Amino acid sequence: MFEKLTIPNTIAAGPGPGNTDPRVLEQFFKAGLADHMHPDVLRGMKECKFMLRKVWGTSNIHTFGVAGTGWSGLDAMISAVKPGEKVVAFVNGTFSGIDALSLRMRAATEEELSSNPLDPDAKSVKVVDVSHGQSVDGKTIEKYISEHKPKWAFMAHYETGSGRVNDIKAFSDSCERHGALGLVDAVSSLGVGDFRIDDYPGVVAWASCPQKGISCLPLTYAPVSFSNKYIDVLKFGGARTFVHNPILEARHWAIIDGEDVDKGVYHRTHSAYAVAAFHEALRITLKEGISNRAAKYMKYEKVLSAAFRAMGCDVTSDMTSLVVLNLPENLSGREMEFVQQCRSENFGIWPTLSEPVQVRVGILNLLSDEAISEIINKFGAALKKLGGHFDDKLILREMTELSEK
Numbered sequence: 585m586f587e588k589l590t591i592p593n594t595i596a597a598g599p600g601p602g603n604t605d606p607r608v609l610e611q612f613f614k615a616g617l618a619d620h621m622h623p624d625v626l627r628g629m630k631e632c633k634f635m636l637r638k639v640w641g642t643s644n645i646h647t648f649g650v651a652g653t654g655w656s657g658l659d660a661m662i663s664a665v666k667p668g669e670k671v672v673a674f675v676n677g678t679f680s681g682i683d684a685l686s687l688r689m690r691a692a693t694e695e696e697l698s699s700n701p702l703d704p705d706a707k708s709v710k711v712v713d714v715s716h717g718q719s720v721d722g723k724t725i726e727k728y729i730s731e732h733k734p735k736w737a738f739m740a741h742y743e744t745g746s747g748r749v750n751d752i753k754a755f756s757d758s759c760e761r762h763g764a765l766g767l768v769d770a771v772s773s774l775g776v777g778d779f780r781i782d783d784y785p786g787v788v789a790w791a792s793c794p795q796k797g798i799s800c801l802p803l804t805y806a807p808v809s810f811s812n813k814y815i816d817v818l819k820f821g822g823a824r825t826f827v828h829n830p831i832l833e834a835r836h837w838a839i840i841d842g843e844d845v846d847k848g849v850y851h852r853t854h855s856a857y858a859v860a861a862f863h864e865a866l867r868i869t870l871k872e873g874i875s876n877r878a879a880k881y882m883k884y885e886k887v888l889s890a891a892f893r894a895m896g897c898d899v900t901s902d903m904t905s906l907v908v909l910n911l912p913e914n915l916s917g918r919e920m921e922f923v924q925q926c927r928s929e930n931f932g933i934w935p936t937l938s939e940p941v942q943v944r945v946g947i948l949n950l951l952s953d954e955a956i957s958e959i960i961n962k963f964g965a966a967l968k969k970l971g972g973h974f975d976d977k978l979i980l981r982e983m984t985e986l987s988e989k
Contacts, residue, residue: 595950597959598934599744599906600772601795601802602948608800608865615860620853626838628859629848632805633837635866639798639874640790640809641780645844648837649805649862650828651852654771654793657806658683660828661767661791662738664818665690668708670734672764674725674755676714677745678937680738683769684711687738710734716938717746717900717908722754729758737764742772745938747901747908749777752784759786765814772796774807775869776905776948778878781809788814797905799949800865804858808833812842827852880951881905888947891960895967895974897943906946908936912972919943922970931962 596603618625633648640647650657662683665671671691673684688711689697692704699705712728714720720739729737739755742748752768759766766787773779774790775797781790788811794800798807810818810830823829836851838844869877881904888907889899896912911919919941926933934944945959964972964979 592930594930594932595955595959595962596932596946596948597950598932598946599747599796599944600793600946600948602797602799602946603950604795604801605799605865605868605949607868608861611864612801612857612861615857618856620856622856625854625856625859626847628863629837629854630844632859632863632866633839633844635863635870636807636809639775639866639869640807641874642782642809644781644809644811645839645842646808646810646812646815646830646834648808648834648839649794650791650808650833651804651854651858652806653795653802654791654806656828657791657793657808658769658771659686659825660806660808660830660833661789661810662686662690663823663825663828663830664789664814664821665736666821667691667693669736670732671706671709671736671738672712672728672732672734673709673738674712674714674720674728674740674750676718676720676748676750677716677740677743679745679771680740680743680769681745681938683738683740684709687736716936716940717748719748719902720750720755722751722758725751725754726758726761729762729764733762734764736767738767738769740769740771742770742777742903742905744772744903744906744944745936747903747906747944749773749902752779752787756784756786761786765789765817767791772903772905774798775874776878776881776903778875785811787811788817794862794865796948798862798865798869801858801861804862804865810834815842877951878904881947884947884951884956887956888945888959891979892945892963894979895964895972900942905948906944908942908944910942911967911970915967915970915972918970922966925970926962926966929962929966931959931966933963 688706692706774792795802835849838848885904898910901908
């Protein structure tokens with residue numbers, strides 16, 4: 585027999601998944617073994633889609649959750665892209681890079697896909713690579729969308745691969761100006777940033793995940809929201825997928841022909857546990873308030889970044905839930921060693937997944953003085969063990985001054 589798996593408690597101080605709120609875990613464990621079509625499960629699903637519209641800040645009726653992780657939501661979003669359709673995709677990190685690969689697979693012709701199935705060279709797709717550690721800015725966005733006049737344009741809102749925030753307003757404006765249909769990966773911004781998607785009409789489809797800003801169990805539902813313009817395109821051209829077809833998914837959430845109805849159409853078997861957890865995570869998000877939560881992320885990111893700089897690190901990110909940094913000069917090149925050392929002590933930080941290797945420290949659902957102090961203390965202790973030198977009193981002063989503001 586294999587021994588029972590015991591996983592210790594760790595501080596999930598990486599880019600995500602984040603730390604699930606104990607109240608969400610409680611709802612998950614307390615859910616009865618109900619039939620997935622039980623009235624309480626269906627009520628929970630109905631309320632989830634209503635809460636999601638408030639969290640997203642939208643009147644889009646096609647707003648619901650795709651069963652799975654963020655990749656499931658993203659796959660549903662790009663399902664409308666057809667072979668040969670023109671796409672401009674902006675890439676400034678690992679995850680927008682994978683999104684762009686997914687788009688190339690969708691837009692590739694049969695010949696292009698068969699010639700290189702795992703990395704097709706789709707001629708209709710223009711991938712705009714922005715240097716690591718840089719944001720996608722308005723000038724870059726306008727240049728390529730105006731030049732290529734694509735049917736679809738794609739961008740990540742927050743890119744956790746490099747810890748950068750991209751210019752969503754410029755993206756939306758440029759899409760509107762040139763008739764492009766904007767697609768946005770909001771996996772790392774939903775529940776973290778203070779924004780409302782209806783303020784960006786050039787973006788017709790958004791996809792996120794449950795395990796970061798929403799702080800829910802990883803395998804629940806990936807929030808998505810589609811405008812009528814996107815749904816109309818999908819109705820006209822269809823999608824070569826059953827599982828992640830947005831219209832079929834919406835029907836299961838009782839969204840049919842652009843209206844909320846009393847009963848959905850079977851599409852997949854939902855879990856009472858997942859519905860209960862997702863429902864509670866959304867309730868907590870709305871009770872705290874998007875603006876209040878975003879302000880906490882801004883406050884604690886400043887405290888964390890100031891402490892790391894005082895330790896001699898070079899912070900290169902501008903996200904509020906994630907700090908990306910280079911180690912002090914005397915430890916340069918030892919980033920992976922540092923990350924592994926921290927993980928061996930149940931302090932879960934991450935390296936970047938692309939070159940150059942940097943260190944990523946996240947604060948998803950760790951929005952308290954105590955949690956931030958623990959992260960700073962563990963980081964500092966690990967840094968000293970590796971050979972770092974800094975003044976503890978300076979760190980304490982930086983933390984105190986910023987926490988009081």
